[in-house]
Amino acid sequence: MQRAIGEMTIECIKGDITDQGDIEVIVNAANQQLKGGGGVDGAIHRAAGPQLVEASRALAPISAGQGVITPAFDLPNDWVVHCAGPVYSDDPDVPPQLAACYRTAIELAEDKAAASIAFPAISAGIYGYPLSEAATIAMETVGEAARSVISLRRARFVLFSDEAHDAFAEALSILT
Known part of the structure; x- marks a missing residue:
């Protein structure tokens, strides 16, 4: 599924974020300590190699909603943006943190003049964000x-x- 909005095409695919060789920047659903973990975070760290751990840990800690960028090392991309998604709760600060x-x-990605970026479902795994709410915010x-x-074009x-x-x-289909 894909849709053009402004100058950008937004698309959804089922797949592995570490296997997006045609994308310049991939986004990591990171923890605040940027130390690697499970899920998307673990997969990206395993695929990128040990240099990613060193590079990202030097930028830690970050708060929910914040992000930092590192080289992608052994990944087929140029950059990895590490974003600390919020843990789902009824706190009114949580949706704005996810949007951030x-x-x-x-x-x-724009600061690096990248033309393409790939996102996972930030906070929708172990952090417990309901998929439909996370998808709408994203x-x-x-x-x-x-x-x-x-x-950015994609x-x-x-x-x-x-x-x-x-x-x-x-x-994406109901996005106005």
Whole structure:
């Protein structure tokens, strides 16, 4: 599923974020200590090699909603943006923190004059964010940014499960 908004094409695919060789920047759903972990974070760290751990730990800690950028090392990409997503709760600060992850990643990619970026479903794994809510926040934030980007032309959401893919594709289909 894909859709053009402004100068950007936003797409959803089912796949492995570490295997996106046609994308310049991939986004890591990182923990605040930037030390690697499970899920997307672990997969990216394993694929990038030990240099990523050293580079990202030097930038830690970061708060929920913040992000930092490192080289991608052994990944087929140029850069990795590490975003610390929020743990899901009814705290009113949580949705803006999740949106900030996507905005920050786009800003960091734009700073590198990248043409493409790939996102996972930030906070929708062990951090417990309901898929439909996470997808809506992600699509609304990226859709809004798409109207004013300078270099980015493609935003790809790479989802690991059918359930995640369907939630993000649905959110993309109703994006205004």
